[in-house]
Amino acid sequence: MNFKKILPQLLTLVVVILVFGFFSYNAQVNMENRGITFGYGFLSQESSFDVQFSLIEYDGSHSYFRAYLVGLLNTILVSVIGIVFATIIGVVVGIARLSSNYLIERTAAIYVEFFRNIPLLLQIFFWYFAALRALPLPEKAEPIFGVFFLTIKGFFVPAFIWNNLDIFIYSVIAAIIAIVFVRLYAKKKQENQGIQTPVLLISIGLLFILPLLSFLLGGVNASIEIPVIEQLSQTSFTYKGGLKLPPELISLALALSLYTATFIAECVRAGVQGVSKGQKEAAASIGLTPNQVLKLVVMPQALRIIIPPTTNQYLNLTKNSSLAAAIAYPDLVLVFAGTALMQTGRAIEIVSITMLTYLTLSITISIFMNWYNKKIAIKEK
Amino acid sequence: MNKLNFLSPDKNNLYAYLYSGISLFSLSILLVFLNSFFSLDLTSFLPGTISYFLPLIIGFIGLHLIRIEYSGIKFLDIVNKNINTNKFNALLSLLIIFAVIKSIPPLLSWFIIDANFAGDSKDACSGSGACWAYIKTWFNRFMYGMYPNAEQWRINLSFIALAFLGGVGFFATEKFKKYLTLYYVVIYPIIAFLFIFFFISGGPIFFDFSYGIIAAVISIIIGFFIPSKFKMYYFLIIPITIYILLKYVFFYEELIELGKIQAFEWVETGAWGGLSLTFIVSFFCLIFCFPVGLFLSLGRRSDLPIIKYISIGFIEFWRGVPLITVLFMSSVMFPMFLPEDMFIDKLVRVIIAISLFEAAYVAEVIRGGLQALPRGQYDAAKSLGMGYWKMHIFVILPQALKLVIPGIANTFLALVKDTPLIFVVGLLEIVGMLNLAKTNPEWLGFAMEGYVFASIVFFIICYAMSKYSYNLEQKYKTER
Secondary structure, three states: OOHHHHHHHHHHHHHHHHHHHHHHHHHHHHHHHHOOOOOOHHHHOEOOOOOOOOOOOOOOOOEHHHHHHHHHHHHHHHHHHHHHHHHHHHHHHHHHHOOOOHHHHHHHHHHHHHHHOOOHHHHHHHHHHHHHHHOOOHHHOOEEOOOEEEEOOEEEEOEEEEEOHHHHHHHHHHHHHHHHHHHHHHHHHHHHHOOOOOHHHHHHHHHHHHHHHHHHHOOOEEEEEOOEEEEOOOOOEEEEOOEEEOHHHHHHHHHHHHHHHHHHHHHHHHHHHHOOHHHHHHHHHOOOOHHHHHHHHHHHHHHHHHHHHHHHHHHHHHHHHHHHHHHOOOOHHHHHHHHHHHHHOOHHHHHHHHHHHHHHHHHHHHHHHHHHHHHHOOOOO | OOOOOOOOOOOOOHHHHHHHHHHHHHHHHHHHHHHHHHOOOOOOOOOHHHHHHHHHHHHHHHHHHOOOOOOOOHHHHHHHHHHOOOHHHHHHHHHHHHHHHHHHHHHHHHHHHOOEOOOOOHHHOOOOOOEHHHHHHHHHHHHHOOOOHHHHHHHHHHHHHHHHHHOHHHHOOHHHHOOHHHHHHHHHHHHHHHHHHHHHOOOEOOOHHHHHHHHHHHHHHHHOOOOOOOHHHHHHHHHHHHHHHHHHHOOHHHHHHHOOOEOOOOOOHHHOEHHHHHHHHHHHHHHHHHHHHHHHHHHHOOOOHHHHHHHHHHHHHHHHOOHHHHHHHHHHHHHHHOOOOOOOOHHHHHHHHHHHHHHHHHHHHHHHHHHHOOHHHHHHHHHOOOOHHHHHHHHHHHHHHHHOHHHHHHHHHHHHHHHHHHHHHOOEEHHHHHHHHHOOHHHOOOHHHHHHHHHHHHHHHHHHHHHHHHHHHHHOOOOO
16 A cells, blocks of 8 residues: 555545535534424324325325335336336337338337437427327217227226235235246256256246136135216216226326337347357257247347346336426325425435435346346356 | 249249239229328228228238249349248238328328418417417527527527537647647636626626636646646646635735626526527536546546445446436435525536436446456556556547447437426426426417427437437447
């Protein structure tokens, strides 16, 4: 350790400490002047504001912590929907960009260039304020397949009414665990004896049979509730029963998935192009069928390139879902960093909790990604 | 003469297949074309579903008939190879062609034929098409926000001047080339800031920042005469000393009078807006986030533990949170961290927040480039006796930055696309102005036109940027 190494470190440390000290000193003075005491006790207080759309039971009599949970769940909901659709669209478009068909390739390219060069916020606004506003009023909506109603007030879909839902969920979890074991067994068998097991068929079978058993034996039953039109007043109609997806959720999910899909499409394209041609030729020359080449040689290698950037895109999508605040979809930012902050005035606590939530999410995923990358990295001798 | 087998066309009866195929294909296109442009349905005598799918079936058979490999006709081979390789591709091609033909008339009528261009009130827009009169009326607001109309020439003049000054690099002769980095990294941003401050904002002639500039200029001039061994320490200490001397010891009293003189009318930042604000925010964030990101990436790869972990913490923090919460922080939480009497302008806070946020992304991109360089480059530079800074400035960074041009361009694009988010703190750039105009009672119901207009504007900017970065990448590509 010499002087030249210690000095810059010391300087940096001093500057960082000074900046933090300056900020926290000022914060303390400011809070004293305004008569606020720092603390997270407010979380258990009654929130006394309502949220438009909530997955769990919530009204003004619940605590601020409950409001936080409502926001968090809404964020997760829109992120999951967005991720599912973005993946589907992204994979399809990514493969289309590799197509030998000129028209398909161009269409996919135009889609990608167009949607990724327009700010996401603008797209959300477009869907919410322009496109979805063109939908019919509830009383004039044409049913789709007789049960779905797409109206200006939201998308009304039939809902399931469950009995013993928990048993059904357990059966699905059991099926997933069983599938994992089957896969491990099949892999072992393939490595030891060279015999392939039809894993996919068994998996699909398990996924159907176990939940079916829960219906037959576990006392689970579900009935479907179809939305029915109801008159609120002279001119105002709505649908009762079923599930209502608010237009905010639809436009947000639509914009997020269409925007993120362009990036996922590029990841997929880069991944498949990244597998060298020699690999395919070598696989074909040892007698694998085209399907086997794709499944056993190309996809495992392409996935290694595709998955890390795609996870990054999922993360971006989750973070971008905070734009919900712009169209009043009650996500974490709007409910907690918006309404709750206005009511309590506790800027430091609330903004720090919000940031910490997103930070935890990101860091968990990036730790997982680092682990995954290490696991799948080609081990060179 | 071979028999015609329509299930598997071959080369023997090439022209029979060709003529029948092409006529069927053309017929299908014609049907869709007539249907979409003139709403004529030639096949209305057939049952509904069949009539609806007829063009598709005819076209599909037509494409099937002309799918002949190695026909010897150049055009046919190109068509087959590109849109007609197999049944599935033929079907998709047909669907795309039909979709394009179907979508042209409604788009054309909305954009041009039924659209209203003239007029300056809502009543002028009676047609079913777009109301471009709305964009025309509000154009000034979309470009300049609430900036007073009479003063808008100041924005135009500044932008033209800055564009001109920014283009200096293209005309620099060999002799001045080596100063270009200094110019773009230090001098140009300062000039830009002065333009914005004096011209667009109409600030006083003399203010705190002027001391800084004078101090910087004096210390740079003296700096030329300082031996290079002490230069680093010199530049760490002297500018701050001169600044303090200037501000608190020498001309304090006299200059405070100067500080009250304003050349132009003061326009507060809350009134700025529209596309010009998008440009201002993007421009300064671009300029600031790059050097910060560069230092962060070097810090992250440094072997000094404290610097390394501070950099990692900084980068991961900004990358982990959404920009909107950062802006929230800058608007509601940051003022709590400042002394009561200290006030930082909203726009400045936003620019700092976005710059720090994007700097973390830039840092990660540059780190990728640094990691991609072979160790040999570092070893070679060290073996020549280069120190840390010399090695990085002359050997490592030129190569690493070249590698990451696409990544940096993507980050910059993301930055430009993120600027609309400043609505969180109440600054209205073009998207914000659209939302404002949309709620104006005299102009209700034209959300679509506004968003289409803004989409086109952003698309042009972003697409141009991405093409430019592609050119840059090609220009600096070196064979390895």
